[in-house]
Amino acid sequence: MTPPYADTTDTRQAIIDACLRLNAEGINQGTSGNVSVRVGEAMLITPSGVPYEAMTPDMIQPVPLAGNPAGTSPLKPSSEWRFHQALYNAKPDMHAVVHAHPAHCTALAQNRMTIPAVHYMVAAFGGHDVPLAGYALFGGTELARNVTAAMANRHACLMANHGATVVGESLPKALWRIGELEALAQGYILSLSIGTPHLLDRFQIEEALAAFADYGHRD
Numbered sequence: 001m002t003p004p005y006a007d008t009t010d011t012r013q014a015i016i017d018a019c020l021r022l023n024a025e026g027i028n029q030g031t032s033g034n035v036s037v038r039v040g041e042a043m044l045i046t047p048s049g050v051p052y053e054a055m056t057p058d059m060i061q062p063v064p065l066a067g068n069p070a071g072t073s074p075l076k077p078s079s080e081w082r083f084h085q086a087l088y089n090a091k092p093d094m095h096a097v098v099h100a101h102p103a104h105c106t107a108l109a110q111n112r113m114t115i116p117a118v119h120y121m122v123a124a125f126g127g128h129d130v131p132l133a134g135y136a137l138f139g140g141t142e143l144a145r146n147v148t149a150a151m152a153n154r155h156a157c158l159m160a161n162h163g164a165t166v167v168g169e170s171l172p173k174a175l176w177r178i179g180e181l182e183a184l185a186q187g188y189i190l191s192l193s194i195g196t197p198h199l200l201d202r203f204q205i206e207e208a209l210a211a212f213a214d215y216g217h218r219d
Helices: 009-024 081-090 103-110 120-125 139-151 169-196 204-213
Strands: 034-039 043-047 061-064 096-099 156-159 163-168
Touching: 009 034, 009 096, 009 156, 009 163, 009 169, 034 081, 034 169, 043 081, 043 139, 061 081, 081 096, 081 163, 096 169, 103 156, 103 163, 103 169, 120 169, 120 204, 156 169, 163 169
Parallel strands: none
Antiparallel strands: 034 043, 034 096, 043 061, 096 163, 156 163
16 A cells, blocks of 8 residues: 555554554553555544553544644544644645654653664765654644644654654554654663764764665555
């Protein structure tokens, strides 16, 4: 299944499968994460508070890319729908958003740290670092602004005292990025524990960015 996505049972099931994979791989816990895909002028997003193993395709919530949810369903869309919506509007080439609370990403976010150029995989996220979005209450317009600003030229960000978010050209690409981001965060924390990480210089990251045009997950 490749973009552009349509609002079908298969697309909705793919969102559920993505959520189950996040928990199975230890990238997320419980219902704290959320996943969405772009479908035309709307997005499909996980509902608020529903355990992933109990989720069915009809529970996935449609939200327009302009304006508020229609509110016709007894279920509500994820409380974080605002920053998903904002990212789609800011990044028309992206078709999936994944938000989770991976342990190592969250540890760095709790310390309000970015991930500098400690590994060439930083380039998988579009630049010379993985930035940090400023803290704001979950689910609000301020957090949506902070996340969108932090990711203006990036495919991922850490979120202060919260977690991490990635975008993807497809849902599999977004899932690949969140897994790579957590591995990168874990490696960074381990390197800090045994010394001072050596950073790659600007030229080395520029080389990696150029190489990433033909590298990474393929649909």
